[in-house]
Amino acid sequence: MKVDEKYEKFASEHAAKSPLGKDCFFAFTVGGFICVLGQAFSDIYTLLGVNEETVKALVPVSLIFLSVLLTGIGVFDKIAKFAGAGTLVPITGFANAVAAPAIDNKAEGYVMGLGAKIFIIAGPVIMYGILASVIYGGIYYIAGLIPI
Amino acid sequence: MEKILVYLSVFIVGGILCTIAQILIDKTKLTPARVLVSYVVGGVILTAMGIYGPIVDFAKAGATVPLTGFGYSLARGVEKAIDENGAIGILTGGFTATSAGIAAALVFAFVAALIFRSKPK
Numbered sequence: 001m002k003v004d005e006k007y008e009k010f011a012s013e014h015a016a017k018s019p020l021g022k023d024c025f026f027a028f029t030v031g032g033f034i035c036v037l038g039q040a041f042s043d044i045y046t047l048l049g050v051n052e053e054t055v056k057a058l059v060p061v062s063l064i065f066l067s068v069l070l071t072g073i074g075v076f077d078k079i080a081k082f083a084g085a086g087t088l089v090p091i092t093g094f095a096n097a098v099a100a101p102a103i104d105n106k107a108e109g110y111v112m113g114l115g116a117k118i119f120i121i122a123g124p125v126i127m128y129g130i131l132a133s134v135i136y137g138g139i140y141y142i143a144g145l146i147p148i
Numbered sequence: 149m150e151k152i153l154v155y156l157s158v159f160i161v162g163g164i165l166c167t168i169a170q171i172l173i174d175k176t177k178l179t180p181a182r183v184l185v186s187y188v189v190g191g192v193i194l195t196a197m198g199i200y201g202p203i204v205d206f207a208k209a210g211a212t213v214p215l216t217g218f219g220y221s222l223a224r225g226v227e228k229a230i231d232e233n234g235a236i237g238i239l240t241g242g243f244t245a246t247s248a249g250i251a252a253a254l255v256f257a258f259v260a261a262l263i264f265r266s267k268p269k
Contacts, residue, residue: 020174024167031166031214032159039158039209056212056221057248063213064249068256072264085169088180089187090162090213091249097184099257104266114261118254121181125215126250128185132192133222133242139196141230141238 023084030079030086038063038090060091067095072103097121154208161207165214184215191219221245 041062045055070076076096080087087093098118105117119126169187172178178186194200200220204211211217225245229237243250 020171023174024170027166027170028163032163032210035158035162035207035210035213036155038213039155042209059209059212060249061252064252065256068253068260072260074267077267085173085183086163086166088183089166089169089215091215091218093180093184094215094218094249095253095256097181098253099260102257102261103264106261107266114258118257121184122250122253124181125184125188125218129188129192129219129222129246130242132189132219133226134238136192136196136223137226137230137238137241140227141235144230 026082027084027086027089030083031089032086034063034087034090034092063091064095067092068099071096071099076100094122094125097125157207158210161203161210162214163210165211165216187215188219188222191216192223193219195220195223218246218249221249 038059041059042055045058046052050058067076070079076087076092077100080093080096087096098121101117101120102114105113107113108117165187169183172183172186173180191200194203194216200211200216200223204217204220212220222242222245225243226237226241229241229244231237233240
């Protein structure tokens with residue numbers, strides 16, 4: 001059996017163990033709850049008189065801080081295990097994908113361990129995100145030059 | 149009452165965006181990393197098409213907290229930078245709009261790596 005086939009077999013056996021309905025329920029409730037938490041941060045900062053632009057930056061920063069902290073103390077993984085996409089898709093998943101490899105690979109050194117592995121998931125996300133934004137920017141700029 | 153409705157739409161839209169990803173992970177062989185990349189790029193495309201803006205107006209954090217919201221910030225950032233600074237905004241807009249989140253994630257993660265030890269899986 002080739003490695004690929006072995007993996008497929010392994011993956012399908014494990015996939016069968018996670019019923020879609022239950023997975024979706026937890027993804028929905030945990031994901032929804034994290035968004036509600038973000039909205040609560042937003043409303044609290046606004047109440048405190050923080051200006052709108054700063055609030056927009058502070059909300060993800062707050063959620064990122066919480067995610068990194070929970071990743072560090074080992075709680076994030078426990079929640080993510082049953083929440084699945086519920087913790088992955090919100091900005092919490094991005095923060096966890098930055099913090100976890102940083103913590104796990106520190107032993108390999110600060111440059112090629114922590115420094116390089118910190119981007120193992122964040123790298124592709126930023127890479128293709130920026131690429132998409134530059135392509136859109138090009139279109140938006142050219143469209144703006146055409147007089148209506 | 150109005151506040152409750154806002155929070156309800158935040159919860160439902162955020163929940164739906166996560167559920168779609170969960171179905172993709174369970175039913176296709178899309179890895180979590182690919183889901184994240186797809187969501188960010190999808191967010192840029194949906195914002196460019198004028199679809200995601202109204203969702204953000206309606207669901208607020210329910211649309212901005214999921215990674216599609218990261219794509220939304222990238223797209224809005226590039227529009228704003230071009231409006232203010234012209235062509236150079238094509239290059240500067242995306243990073244400018246998302247700089248706080250990226251810098252925070254990197255710095256917090258670095259500090260966490262100094263403090264915490266890797267846990268046996």
